[in-house]
Amino acid sequence: MQHIRNFIGGEFKEPASGLWIEKINPATGHTSGSIPDSDQRDVELAVASARDALSRWSETSPQERFLILERIARLIQERNEDLALAETNDTGKPLALSSNVEIPRAASNFRFFATAAMQFSSESHAMPDSINFTLRQPIGIVGCISPWNLPLYLFSWKVAPALAAGNCVVAKPSELSPTTAYLLGEICQEAGLPPGVLNIVHGLGFKTGEAIVRHPDIKAISFTGGTQTGKTISSITGPMFKKTSLELGGKNPCLVFEDCDFDKTVSEVARLAFSNQGQICLCGSRILVQRSIYERFRDALVQKAEKLRIGDPLDEHTQFGSLISEAHLKKVMGYIDLARQEGGICLTGGEIFRPEGRCKNGFFLRPTIFEGLGPSCRVNQEEVFGPVITLQVFEDETEALALANDSPYGLAATLWTRDLSRAHRVANKIQTGIVWVNCWLNRDLRTPFGGVRQSGVGREGGWEAMKFFTEPKNVCIQYSK
Numbered sequence: 001m002q003h004i005r006n007f008i009g010g011e012f013k014e015p016a017s018g019l020w021i022e023k024i025n026p027a028t029g030h031t032s033g034s035i036p037d038s039d040q041r042d043v044e045l046a047v048a049s050a051r052d053a054l055s056r057w058s059e060t061s062p063q064e065r066f067l068i069l070e071r072i073a074r075l076i077q078e079r080n081e082d083l084a085l086a087e088t089n090d091t092g093k094p095l096a097l098s099s100n101v102e103i104p105r106a107a108s109n110f111r112f113f114a115t116a117a118m119q120f121s122s123e124s125h126a127m128p129d130s131i132n133f134t135l136r137q138p139i140g141i142v143g144c145i146s147p148w149n150l151p152l153y154l155f156s157w158k159v160a161p162a163l164a165a166g167n168c169v170v171a172k173p174s175e176l177s178p179t180t181a182y183l184l185g186e187i188c189q190e191a192g193l194p195p196g197v198l199n200i201v202h203g204l205g206f207k208t209g210e211a212i213v214r215h216p217d218i219k220a221i222s223f224t225g226g227t228q229t230g231k232t233i234s235s236i237t238g239p240m241f242k243k244t245s246l247e248l249g250g251k252n253p254c255l256v257f258e259d260c261d262f263d264k265t266v267s268e269v270a271r272l273a274f275s276n277q278g279q280i281c282l283c284g285s286r287i288l289v290q291r292s293i294y295e296r297f298r299d300a301l302v303q304k305a306e307k308l309r310i311g312d313p314l315d316e317h318t319q320f321g322s323l324i325s326e327a328h329l330k331k332v333m334g335y336i337d338l339a340r341q342e343g344g345i346c347l348t349g350g351e352i353f354r355p356e357g358r359c360k361n362g363f364f365l366r367p368t369i370f371e372g373l374g375p376s377c378r379v380n381q382e383e384v385f386g387p388v389i390t391l392q393v394f395e396d397e398t399e400a401l402a403l404a405n406d407s408p409y410g411l412a413a414t415l416w417t418r419d420l421s422r423a424h425r426v427a428n429k430i431q432t433g434i435v436w437v438n439c440w441l442n443r444d445l446r447t448p449f450g451g452v453r454q455s456g457v458g459r460e461g462g463w464e465a466m467k468f469f470t471e472p473k474n475v476c477i478q479y480s481k
């Protein structure tokens with residue numbers, strides 16, 4: 001049982017309300033601990049601590065910030081085993097995924113932005129008799145709110161650049177997956193991060209999250225989560241003129257052309273569809289396949305999906321774990337029912353899976369593939385955020401593009417082709433923030449990360465993040481010749 005507490009002013013604190021929320025391990029269905037049911041009072045305390053720490057932290061040298069963030073990265077690496085176990089117990093994802101990918105990537109985020117602190121620079125613009133230079137100053141106190149699907153990875157993706165740029169942070173992880181953020185508090189203590197520079201407040205979105213968003217002293221909000229939540233947040237931050245970055249949902253197309261490397265594409269499409277049980281914002285869910293290879297591709301993909309080893313996430317052989325919660329499982333099952341009502345044919349999956357043993361009450365669903373659903377069906381338009389994909393057929397490049405762009409979302413697309421000219425043409429015309437050609441989830445932390453349309457506003461990653469977390473100020477100096 002894990003009794004999680006807020007991390008405020010460098011100390012672990014109970015919530016002002018004295019109330020707690022039950023935490024469930026989704027792979028077993030059992031209670032695994034509790035988290036604070038924080039409210040405005042806890043956020044107020046966190047803001048006060050951040051305020052006290054701000055002038056010192058914002059004036060630390062880049063070198064000093066680098067050293068502390070680098071220590072945090074190292075300590076995450078050293079504690080990989082317990083962080084990975086916590087991540088898996090909170091989310092139901094395979095332990096191998098947590099320990100080989102997600103926790104190492106969280107360490108990389110801190111290391112990357114540690115070096116960014118050292119290398120960040122600004123521009124100057126010369127005129128015949130004057131020079132402009134742009135100061136990039138920390139914003140002040142910023143709010144970072146993250147979702148449950150890649151908990152520490154996405155939390156650190158925001159917190160690390162915010163700290164590197166010299167801000168103090170009030171952050172909230174998802175109430176469904178809070179443990180690694182809690183452990184990060186311990187790591188920050190050990191790494192020597194001054195008290196109040198990072199404050200982590202746990203609780204519910206509409207209560208704790210909204211208190212962060214509404215607080216007048218929190219000058220910027222970096223949010224990752226659902227599109228509906230993003231709308232609520234921007235309706236609050238808009239009239240307050242708060243700088244806001246929104247990384248939201250997706251309904252990502254995957255375009256498979258007849259000249260693709262067939263075997264590699266089948267394997268990679270299975271991976272991009274079902275990694276983390278389809279609960280990655282970048283997962284492909286609309287698989288568009290050229291008619292000449294459709295049946296062969298469909299059958300090979302179904303076979304791959306059926307071979308995924310589903311079960312106890314702590315088993316080292318497991319490739320496919322549980323969904324995040326009972327409520328989410330019900331939501332995803334609702335989409336499976338809808339797909340059937342809309343005339344879809346279920347090629348595999350479509351049903352709950354009950355493992356033997358300790359996970360018999362967990363929230364498992366088999367990887368699911370539908371065909372026969374047109375582009376305007378709700379299942380092809382709305383984000384399911386689970387292991388449910390659809391297959392659609394296209395004749396040529398024009399039709400593939402029309403299908404791919406027929407979506408209110410625009411986060412990420414993948415193209416599978418050996419024709420270089422086609423790759424360029426299609427990548428140019430696809431309406432998403434990210435395009436991968438013959439690969440998926442190949443990440444370079446310097447690149448801009450984010451989506452268009454209902455997938456969000458703004459970009460994270462590299463200088464984009466450092467620019468978001470700083471305020472530019474132009475200084476123009478005239479001199480006599």
Ligand code: NAD
Binds near residue numbers: 149173204208227
């Ligand atoms: P969510 O929007 O329900 O919650 C995200 C976070 O916001 C949580 O910490 C939650 O407590 C908080 N929150 C909820 N309501 C709030 C409010 N009114 N004010 C302030 N905070 C509030 O999303 P989720 O279910 O945790 O995550 C899944 C969603 O996140 C999916 O839609 C997925 O596509 C999206 N996502 C997007 C990206 C991206 O980079 N674009 C990455 C991961 C996940």
